[in-house]
Amino acid sequence: MASITTTRTDPSRLAFGSIAVDPPVVLAPMAGITTSAYRRVCRQYGAGLYVSEMITSRALVERTPLTMEMLKFHPDESPRSVQLYATDPAIVTEAVRILIDEDRADHIDLNMGCPVPKVTKKGGGAALPWRRELFRRIIRGAVEAAGGRVPVTVKMRKGIDAEHLTYLEAGTIAQEEGITAVALHGRTAAQMYGDHADWDAIAALVRELDVPVLGNGDIWEADDAIRMVEQTGCAGVVVGRGCLGRPYLFADLANAFAGSTERVRPSLSQVAHTMRQHAGWMADDLGEQRASRDFRKHVAWYLKGFRVGSDLRQRLGLIADLADLDRQLDLVLDQHGDQAYPEEILGLPRGRGTGLRKVSLPEGWLADRDSSAVPFGAEIGISGG
Incomplete structure (x- = not known):
């Protein structure tokens, strides 16, 4: 660069x-x-x-x-x-x-x-x-x-x-x-x-x-x-x-x-607190059952790099409600202790990576750059992506 x-x-x-x-x-x-x-x-x-x-x-x-x-x-x-x-x-x-x-x-x-x-x-x-x-x-x-x-x-x-x-x-x-x-x-x-x-x-x-x-x-x-x-x-x-x-x-x-070298490196217990807070606020907005389902995808991201057993990770990925989340996080801390932040994951990509792929386009899309016609069916009726 x-x-x-x-x-x-x-x-x-x-x-x-x-x-x-x-x-x-x-x-x-x-x-x-x-x-x-x-x-x-x-x-x-x-x-x-x-x-x-x-x-x-x-x-x-x-x-x-x-x-x-x-x-x-x-x-x-x-x-x-x-x-x-x-x-x-x-x-x-x-x-x-x-x-x-x-x-x-x-x-x-x-x-x-x-x-x-x-x-x-x-x-x-x-x-x-x-x-x-x-x-x-x-x-x-x-x-x-x-x-x-x-x-x-x-x-x-x-x-x-x-x-x-x-x-x-x-x-x-x-x-x-x-x-x-x-x-x-x-x-x-x-x-x-x-x-x-x-x-x-x-x-x-x-x-x-x-x-x-x-x-x-x-x-x-x-x-x-x-x-x-x-x-x-x-x-x-x-x-x-x-x-x-x-x-x-x-x-x-x-x-x-601001020119400061201070960086936040939360311990496992601090991450668990943030997870509970996040899930709780989701429940306030969406209701507990829906929030619990939606929160599951965040679990792996929050726990990335921490030494947590695969069994507990799986249970956290299937939580039914906030009480279940609390139980599983308590088990994580009881069994694995309050670990320091895993420095070795710093700078590593998060989320799903992808390879190069051909882009799906409407038929004839590339042929006319100056067309101002609205593409048929492009006005998606569902928000969120």
Whole structure:
């Protein structure tokens, strides 16, 4: 990665409109992960901006029950940041108006980077910027609907694959249409979450634009965020998989951007306390049975690297309720003691990695870059990804 000698934007002064993002850290929207409960768990470790799960514009306009439930923010959550998925300029315009007129959001982010096949095969997510005129109309519709009342940002990837890159042109279009900031994940849709993120692409976008550019990809530790800012000149960072099971990473990030070398390394008992807190807040929002089921996927992330027997891991992955969670965590501590944080896992990737794959696209999608037609069936009616 080439080193950049000057930083164009002072990360200590990042703001989206009137919203100061200090430290310059954003929690990436992650389907099924960045619920209100998890956002609150992360927020208590440090400031920054914590974005909701993806809300589909169509589902918001149709006011589906799941979507309206996902749009609920706890009173402790401020500012309220919502990510919108959009493929139709008219529908995103109406969705933004609803969010603002009904005082449901203080910041709106547009999802133009989702690489999931069920999204790209309909022309949405990371596939959409290829249709540059449609991309422009969606950005314009959202920004005009916001009318300066809340900031609108966009998150995207480098492009569809190495032969179909879009990020420089899409970033320029977004800036021309009045977007507040652009976040770039330094991978293509074809890469999904494999290989290494291309920080040089982030640096190139920083040089191309005047609005703040945030970098995303391969931030596993706080020092990675500092390196990204130094090497690319980006105005801030977006953290996704690096915080899975590690909400305290936001404390490390706050310390790092403040110039402190202090880092949080919780013991097993402290991790167990956070797990109980997280599951309890989920139960408050979702009800105990549903929360217990949804929490199971977090168990392996929280316990990564700790010496915990496979039998107990399996039991924790099948918890029936909060009392069961308490029993299993008590057994973990009784049988394995209060272990120190496993330093050997620092810097290792979290979440599922993937190899290079062919991106699913609508038939003829690559043939006409200037078509502004809304792809058939791309307006997904279910929020969350």
